[in-house]
Each structure stands twice: as C-alpha cells, then as structure tokens.
Amino acid sequence: MKSLLVPFFLLISSLNLISAQAQDATAANALLLEVDQRLQPQSYEMYRKLINIEPNGKQKSFVLYTVKKGKDKMLALFLDPASERGRSSLRIGENMWLYIPNVGKPLRITSLQSVVGGVFNNSDILQLDYSVEYDATEMLEEAQHYLLTLKAKSRSVAYDQLKMWVDKEYKTPLKIEAYSASGMLIKTLHYSKIKDFGNGYIRPAMLETDSPLYKGYKSVMLFDGIQPREFNDEVFSLNYMNKVGELRE
Amino acid sequence: MRFSLALLIALTAFNSQAEDFSFDLQAYQKKPYEFFGHADLTATHLQVDENAALSRLSFRDQTPEDLQRYYGELELNGLYRFDNSLISFRGLGSYQHDTLQTLSNRTIQELYWQLQPTTSWQFDIGKKAVKWGKGYAWNPVGFIERPKNPDDPEVNREGYVMLGSEWTHSLNGPIRNISGGLYALPRSEAVNSDLTDSDTLLMAAKLSLLIDMTDLDFYLSRSSTNKNALGVSFASNLSSNLEVHGDFAWREAVERPLLVDNVIQNQRDAQFQSLIGLRYLDSREITWILEWLHQPQAYSTDEMRTFYQLASSEDLNDLQLAQQARTAGYGLSNVGRNSLYLRASLKDWWDIVYLNAALTLFYNPEDHSSAVTPEWVYTPLKNHELRFRAGFLQGSRWSEYGEKLSDRKIELRWRWYF
Numbered sequence: 065m066k067s068l069l070v071p072f073f074l075l076i077s078s079l080n081l082i083s084a085q086a087q088d089a090t091a092a093n094a095l096l097l098e099v100d101q102r103l104q105p106q107s108y109e110m111y112r113k114l115i116n117i118e119p120n121g122k123q124k125s126f127v128l129y130t131v132k133k134g135k136d137k138m139l140a141l142f143l144d145p146a147s148e149r150g151r152s153s154l155r156i157g158e159n160m161w162l163y164i165p166n167v168g169k170p171l172r173i174t175s176l177q178s179v180v181g182g183v184f185n186n187s188d189i190l191q192l193d194y195s196v197e198y199d200a201t202e203m204l205e206e207a208q209h210y211l212l213t214l215k216a217k218s219r220s221v222a223y224d225q226l227k228m229w230v231d232k233e234y235k236t237p238l239k240i241e242a243y244s245a246s247g248m249l250i251k252t253l254h255y256s257k258i259k260d261f262g263n264g265y266i267r268p269a270m271l272e273t274d275s276p277l278y279k280g281y282k283s284v285m286l287f288d289g290i291q292p293r294e295f296n297d298e299v300f301s302l303n304y305m306n307k308v309g310e311l312r313e
Numbered sequence: 314m315r316f317s318l319a320l321l322i323a324l325t326a327f328n329s330q331a332e333d334f335s336f337d338l339q340a341y342q343k344k345p346y347e348f349f350g351h352a353d354l355t356a357t358h359l360q361v362d363e364n365a366a367l368s369r370l371s372f373r374d375q376t377p378e379d380l381q382r383y384y385g386e387l388e389l390n391g392l393y394r395f396d397n398s399l400i401s402f403r404g405l406g407s408y409q410h411d412t413l414q415t416l417s418n419r420t421i422q423e424l425y426w427q428l429q430p431t432t433s434w435q436f437d438i439g440k441k442a443v444k445w446g447k448g449y450a451w452n453p454v455g456f457i458e459r460p461k462n463p464d465d466p467e468v469n470r471e472g473y474v475m476l477g478s479e480w481t482h483s484l485n486g487p488i489r490n491i492s493g494g495l496y497a498l499p500r501s502e503a504v505n506s507d508l509t510d511s512d513t514l515l516m517a518a519k520l521s522l523l524i525d526m527t528d529l530d531f532y533l534s535r536s537s538t539n540k541n542a543l544g545v546s547f548a549s550n551l552s553s554n555l556e557v558h559g560d561f562a563w564r565e566a567v568e569r570p571l572l573v574d575n576v577i578q579n580q581r582d583a584q585f586q587s588l589i590g591l592r593y594l595d596s597r598e599i600t601w602i603l604e605w606l607h608q609p610q611a612y613s614t615d616e617m618r619t620f621y622q623l624a625s626s627e628d629l630n631d632l633q634l635a636q637q638a639r640t641a642g643y644g645l646s647n648v649g650r651n652s653l654y655l656r657a658s659l660k661d662w663w664d665i666v667y668l669n670a671a672l673t674l675f676y677n678p679e680d681h682s683s684a685v686t687p688e689w690v691y692t693p694l695k696n697h698e699l700r701f702r703a704g705f706l707q708g709s710r711w712s713e714y715g716e717k718l719s720d721r722k723i724e725l726r727w728r729w730y731f
Contacts, residue, residue: 172558301523
C-alpha cells in the first residue's frame with residue numbers, strides 16, 4: 065500500500081507545482097501589463113532626447129518625435145541634429161521601414177540595425193509595449209522590487225530574454241538586463257528620475273543604457289511631452305513617413 | 314587630507330553636473346517656417362587610364378596622367394506652413410572645376426504647394442521629386458523621376474513639374490494598408506523638356522499594398538503618344554535580419570541609339586528591366602545589399618565593343634561618331650545587359666563611434682570587369698561630415714570598367730548640415 069501512495073503523492077505535488085507556476089506566470093504577466101500601462105498610454109505622442117556619451121565624456125545628442133497607436137503601430141521622426149533631420153522610422157508589427165529624405169522613399173529595414181551609431185538600435189527606438197513582445201515566465205518578490213523574467217514571443221524580437229526589476233510603489237521598471245538567445249548579456253537599461261507627466265502618468269523620465277559590446281560608452285534617453293493622443297490609422301503608412309513632423313502641435 | 318577631501322567633493326560635484334542632462338522641449342515645437350540645408354566641398358584626384366576608350370574620347374592625343382577635380386555645392390531648403398498646406402522649396406547651386414571643364418549651375422530642384430485636407434489625402438502642385446521602386450542602386454520603375462546615380466544613390470535629385478494626388482487607407486485584414494497616387498506631368502520646350510516618354514502630357518498612377526509582411530506596388534504610365542509603361546515592385550522581410558526586394562518594369566517603344574555600319578540608328582523596341590535584391594544584417598552587424606539588374610534589350614558586349622573601338626580609333630570621323638554615340642546613350646552608367654551591385658557597410662567601424670565604413674562592388678558578369686569603392690564616413694563634430702572614397706576599376710580591353718576614363722581615384726568630401 066505504501067508503495068502505491070508514494071507515486072500518488074508525487075503526482076499530486078507535481079500538479080500543485082505546475083499550478084503554482086501557472087499562477088506565477090499569470091501574476092507575472094498581469095504585472096507586466098501594469099508596467100506598460102504605467103509607462104505610457106496605449107496611443108500617445110512623446111519627445112525623446114537620445115545622448116551618446118563616449119569614454120572621453122564627449123556627447124552627441126539626437127531628438128526624436130514619436131507617435132504610437134494601439135499595440136503595434138509606431139512612428140519616430142528625427143528632429144535634431146540637422147544631419148539627421150527628416151529621417152523617420154515606421155513600425156507596424158514586425159514590419160520596419162526607414163525614410164531618408166535624400167533617398168526620398170521608405171526602405172524596408174531589419175530591426176537590429178543601429179540607427180545612429182552607439183548603443184541604441186532600431187528596436188530600442190521603436191520599442192513596443194513589453195507585454196506585446198514578451199511573455200513573463202517568472203516573478204520573484206523582493207524587499208523593494210519585483211524581478212520579472214521575460215521571454216521573447218518570437219524570434220524577430222531584438223532581445224531573446226529580459227530580466228526586469230520593477231519598482232513596487234510606481235510599478236515601473238528600475239533596471240532591465242537584455243540577453244541574447246545564447247544567454248549573453250547585450251545591454252543593461254537603468255530607469256531613473258520619476259516624474260509626473262500629467263494625465264496620471266508618473267514614470268521615469270530618464271533611461272541610461274550601457275553594453276558590454278560598447279565598453280566605456282553610455283547612452284541616455286530623456287523622455288518629455290508624453291501625452292495621450294489619438295491618430296488615424298493612415299498616419300502609420302509609408303505615404304505618411306515624410307509628413308510625420310506635421311503632426312506636432 | 315583636507316585637500317583630498319575637497320578634491321573628491323569637487324569631482325563628485327563635477328560628475329553630478331555632467332550627468333544632469335537637459336531637454337528643452339520648446340525648441341522642437343512646430344514652427345510656421347523652417348530653413349535648412351547643406352554645403353559641400355569635394356576634392357577628387359583621378360588617375361587617367363591613357364589607353365581607355367573614354368579617356369581617348371575626352372582628351373584625344375593629349376591624355377594627362379592624372380586629373381584634379383574640385384566641386385562645391387550649396388543646397389537650401391525652405392518650408393512655410395499655413396492652414397492644412399505647406400510650400401516647400403529646394404534649391405541647389407554647384408560649381409565644378411577640372412582640367413576638362415569649369416561648370417556652374419543653379420537649379421530649383423523642388424518648389425511645390427502641398428495640401429493635406431486629411432491624413433488620408435494629399436494634393437501637390439509644382440515641381441516635385443517623386444521616387445518609386447524598392448531598388449537601392451537602380452530604379453527600373455522610376456517612370457516619372459530622373460535617373461539615379463548608382464555610384465551615389467543617396468544624392469538628391471531634381472523633380473518634375475506635376476499635379477499629383479495621393480490617397481491612403483488602412484484596413485484590419487491581411488491587407489493592412491492600401492494607397493493610390495495619380496500624377497499628371499505636362500511637357501513642353503519650357504517645362505519637363507527632358508521627359509522622354511511624352512509629347513505633351515504624361516499620366517502616371519501607383520497602387521501600393523501592405524499585405525502581412527510584404528510591400529507590393531503597381532505602376533502605370535501613359536503618354537500623350539500612347540506609349541505605355543507598366544511596373545511591379547515588392548519588398549518583404551524573410552526574417553528579422555533578411556529583406557528581399559525586386560522591381561520589374563516594361564516600357565513600350567523605347568528609343569535606343571545603336572551603332573550600325575558607322576551610323577547611329579534609333580531603334581524603337583519594347584524594353585524589359587528587372588532588379589532583384591536583398592538586404593542582410595549579419596552577426597558582425599555588417600549590412601549587405603546585393604542587387605542584380607537585368608535588362609535583356611540593353612547593349613550587348615559586342616555592341617559596346619563597337620563603340621569602344623570607334624572611340625579608340627585614330628580616325629577623326631570615328632571619334633566624332635563615338636562622341637555622338639556617347640552623348641546619345643553609350644556613355645551612361647550600367648548600360649550593359651547584366652549588372653551586379655554588392656555593398657557591405659558597418660557602423661562604428663573599428664569601435665570608433667560615428668565612423669561608418671563601406672565597400673561597394675559593381676560587377677559586369679558579361680565582360681567580367683568591375684569597380685571597387687571603399688568608403689569611410691566620419692562625423693567628428695555635430696553636423697560636420699567627412700567622407701573619404703577611393704575607386705579601383707579593372708577590366709580587360711573593350712570591357713565596361715576597363716574602358717572608363719579613370720582606373721583609380723581618391724576623393725575627400727566635407728559636408729556641413731545646417
């Protein structure tokens with residue numbers, strides 16, 4: 065009789081474990097969704113300043129105007145410096161295009177290409193909501209934060225796995241480590257300077273990035289002017305890429 | 314000890330000051346006026362191939378060993394916004410000096426009024442550059458645009474005077490976007506005089522679809538003399554680091570000057586051009602662009618040899634005929650039946666941020682001649698760009714790149730954006 069009970073209890077306990085893991089993943093994905101909602105509205109416009117800092121302290125900055133609609137439509141326009149002015153990038157789901165004024169027509173591009181040199185690439189510039197690109201597989205609760213483990217939903221996502229430290233009070237990310245499929249750390253993102261952007265959005269205004277692939281280099285992204293705004297779907301089309309600047313008010 | 318502490322505090326204060334980044338949002342709000350552009354200064358040293366047909370044609374018997382060329386340009390762009398409209402202007406002034414000639418030029422490259430009553434509709438009237446197709450080096454479907462320079466595909470081009478309208482609509486099914494464009498281009502002695510496919514009016518239309526992961530475009534043009542042209546192009550991502558594209562064009566009754574029995578005859582045939590290409594990002598972050606241009610009705614190697622032999626002749630009449638043929642079409646780039654383009658480019662070359670390196674190869678598979686162009690572009694200061702290029706051409710006698718004027722060149726360009 066004893067010999068029959070042992071496998072039975074093992075089966076029950078393993079089922080409990082699977083159920084606990086499923087609950088864990090459900091709670092983790094719910095938290096990830098809340099992180100996205102706290103970071104920005106579903107449809108919005110915002111301005112970003114991207115600063116590349118070289119090991120000798122020399123800086124080069126870029127300013128982008130970005131609009132987003134729904135889960136998978138995003139459009140970013142370079143406003144500064146003059147050498148990049150008018151360049152725009154469009155993302156519709158996994159489709160990405162680059163418009164260069166001199167070329168005069170949108171070119172299909174790959175998500176991993178660096179846009180301006182330095183640590184940021186296209187995927188960083190046109191980052192969709194985390195919950196759109198990643199599944200949360202694990203959540204650990206620690207004293208000041210939660211630690212989420214995120215797995216890319218498809219191979220087209222730039223980073224295969226993320227580890228995200230989430231602030232318990234504001235439910236916004238504090239730090240994110242991005243890993244390749246082989247488990248190599250590609251870059252680390254540090255969010256800071258919590259700011260009230262209005263419309264209920266209290267979120268970090270600064271994102272610092274460093275990468276073992278760019279030793280000594282650092283990139284900083286400053287966020288401003290984040291506000292909910294509705295756009296027609298036609299704004300997110302190839303024909304509109306040379307007119308994005310007209311959306312500004 | 315006190316000094317060390319003071320130094321530490323000072324350093325900490327300096328560091329925290331350095332990390333205090335600012336962002337003045339007001340500076341980037343939309344303004345009614347915009348004014349921007351660039352200025353270039355370029356110096357080129359060409360080593361002349363004394364035995365090449367095109368250097369014989371340019372210099373006759375006084376071929377120099379080398380040639381210095383100096384070039385400067387100023388491009389000015391202006392924009393004025395009002396209501397749902399804008400007026401856009403692009404002007405270009407250039408000056409070139411070398412042993413052969415001194416040229417200066419001023420053109421209004423674009424000047425148009427654009428009305429955008431909604432985000433779906435756009436109307437344009439004036440001189441505007443419309444760019445069609447998916448090719449990077451060549452544009453077979455560019456029915457209403459001036460030819461691209463494959464050696465420098467990102468150079469701005471002059472537009473044509475036109476009346477245009479564009480419409481875009483988004484959908485939720487497998488077709489995610491659909492857009493259409495209709496254009497009317499008048500032609501006369503004074504307006505669009507180099508628009509070859511028309512006598513008085515050229516009508517053109519474009520239909521674009523985004524189907525799942527594929528862009529699909531259809532093009533049509535019809536001139537007042539009932540000459541039609543049809544085109545199709547596509548681009549799609551096969552994976553996150555591989556894109557494939559293509560352009561296919563058919564033109565009815567294209568005039569082609571042909572040297573037959575020491576006479577230039579204008580032959581009129583239907584012409585088909587196709588371009589297949591891919592863009593690939595490898596694990597070392599090198600972007601590869603490969604394109605193959607196939608145009609079966611273009612000059613054969615034998616036809617080109619006839620031209621090169623004439624240009625190399627000692628007979629003055631032959632040289633004059635070759636000069637006429639060069640101007641008529643034999644002297645253009647990539648006029649052969651098959652051309653290959655391969656470009657490998659890398660950002661932050663040798664871990665130097667803002668230094669981009671590229672290597673470009675043009676290859677003529679018919680005569681096995683080629684041109685290789687290494688290139689470095691560096692932006693050491695904000696809005697200042699330095700570009701260094703070299704050129705190495707090789708090929709046997711009577712081959713496309715073997716008969717070019719120069720077989721080696723180096724070029725340095727400084728560009729200032731404002």
